[in-house]
Amino acid sequence: MVNSTVTKLHYDIVGSFLRPDELKKAREDFHSKKITAEELQKVENDLISRLVEKEKESGLKIVTDGEFRRSYWHLDTFWGFEGIEHVKPSHGYLFHDEETRADSARVVGKIKFKEDHPDLLAYKFLAKLVENDSEITARQSIPAPAQFYSELVRDEANTEALRKVYQDDDELIADIGTAYHELILALYEAGCRDIKLDDCTWGMVVDNNYWATRASEGLDRQEIQKVYLKVNNAALVDLPDDLRISTHVCRGNYHSTWAASGGYAPVADYLFAKENVSAFYLEFDDNRSGDFAPLTKVPEGKDVVLGLVTSKHPELESPESLIARVNEATQYVPLEHLQLSTQCGFASTEEGNKLSPEQQWAKIKLVIDTSKQIWK
Template sequence: MSLRLNPPFRAEHIGSLKRPQELLQKRALLDAKKVTVEELKETEDASIKEIIQIQRDAGIKSITDGEFRRHMFFDGVFDNLEGMKYIPEVPLDWLMDYVPDVMAFKKLDFKKADSYVCEKKLRRTKPFYLYQFEELKKLTTPEEHKNIKITVCAPEWFHLRHGPYAYPKEVYANDEEYFADIAVAYQQEFQELYAAGCRNIQFDDPLLAYFCAESMITGMEERGIDHAALLDLYIKVYNDCLKGRPDDLTVGLHLCRGNFKGGKHFSEGGYDRIAIKLFQQINVDCYYLEYDTERAGTFEPLKFLPKNKSVVLGLISSKLAQLEDKAELKNRVRLAAELIAQGEDKRTVEEALNQICISPQCGFASHSDGNNIGSEDMKRKLSLVTEVAKEIWSDA
């Protein structure tokens, strides 16, 4: 697999962006059945045009629609997959306590939660993200189409959350059968996206970072769950989802530790526990890693990054309005390059630096309400990403 740096670009962003108030209000009116889908789309289109221009002005080349056509970052797959059933009030014991965000919600005394669970054989009978890609093409120039990035849900999203309740045993005898059908659905989706011109896909997956959290590891062991085997299963699922993908389809993997209302995170722990498997066994091209606070650990795990992959360092907070110091950001990038260079597969610091890009640590709105920073703060953060990138790399 050859190294792809374009995309991702030196200056990146994760995908979700701050939604304007007008869009939030219009979506609320749709939920209340006071406006039509067509009226909502008019507002979506206008809002996405504005956010595209914000990305251009900031120097961000990998264009997204900010996930403005979604409520949550993980929307798209399981709400469109035949065989999944929406449950407006899922029994709380169907949500595994060892999953960090589930644990956090239960501590907040959430009385109910909605979710999706499998009820019959899973099949992709309609596209997941093709509409969003095609609509974004209409709002961008032909020259920008190759740079459009589509963010997609992690394939194990509901499986980890629901454990033994993820699917009925009379439908699937085991996890391997369940994920085999999910992998086929992703393969079909990626083939269709590629045929439409998509060349940049990013998985959004907080769950893999949860395997770095001591709380989840301990909780699984108490339940008799082999967490190492489960991580191996999820790695196989990723690789199965990507079978047959074209060589020029760039695929990235974003890990974070939670980005909920008020900037709340759900888990802590460095990438050390999963680094070898993460970097060397999952067949993606690049990794978008949260690195804005100490909860993500050190850069030491980057020593396991192969020469043919890149890492996007999420050094800039999408939760706090205060701008990071440029000099400190550049020093941290240099430190990461030095550690990569010292890795198992030795390389020069300059070679390692060529494998690095920078970004905010997460999106600015994993859910529709967004983080507690303003639109102007977001613009300054995106501009800071590109300014630092240009000062580090001449090709930024």
């Protein structure tokens, strides 16, 4: 039986939280060699402990470490695998009106899981904080395997380095799948029963303007979806029955801006119909996300977590509008298989979105209070 905490509660979060100033300063001091790695870890441990207590006080039953140990939501995980190096490309990721810091992950050898992977170590600390509370589930979020694949072919330099090690995608996908599968099983052995795969690849595929550019480069929209599905599902085989695997689809979340736009229809036949997860965390906080109609492709019995409350801006949505939208979604997914959530995390990177900690917690309170009105 898959962990059903979310299904019972019908409210959730995506997982990252605004970084406290104390944490930002400690990371700056570490990079400038004013403090040691051990001193940085002590600050992280203290602030994560405080965050978990705040999550519990707010009424959350599924908690995270806020991604306080990460610089990015995805790259830190990639850097933790064997065969990957941290590189500085000439450009960062291009968002709607900003460019991110310039960091990437590049292949330098065969990709393998390492027993000291940072995500595994991070989870073990989080689990200890809640080990005596049977009502709390500790979740670990990791970037999807497809996101890893996408990063490795992100630009010409990455692709050139990749092909020196992997001449074809079959071997690459097999190694990514194995490395992720071993990470997932290691997390399970450490007690984790709830793992979320964060994935921007599908969010980029739905963007018609972005895809027109990629098509001019010779890429086929259907073929790349087959690749993304293959690499994700390669990691999701032979897993324990009581391990909940979900995925969150994002169109970019950096400093309150976005990278892609478009409804889910172009990817529904692959993502919804065929990815081996039990729940989909989906952005629906503005018109860029399209309507609910593609949810007809979600198989019977799987859950859809509606990201109707934006994490990008401080203004609070009205409970009435949220209730109306949930009711609208029941045309496509039964109410018992729907949940309410924020649209994304509050800080996918260290920079965080443009709202205060108080406004962040007000958003979470809105999610919880509104869900209790809908699912009485």
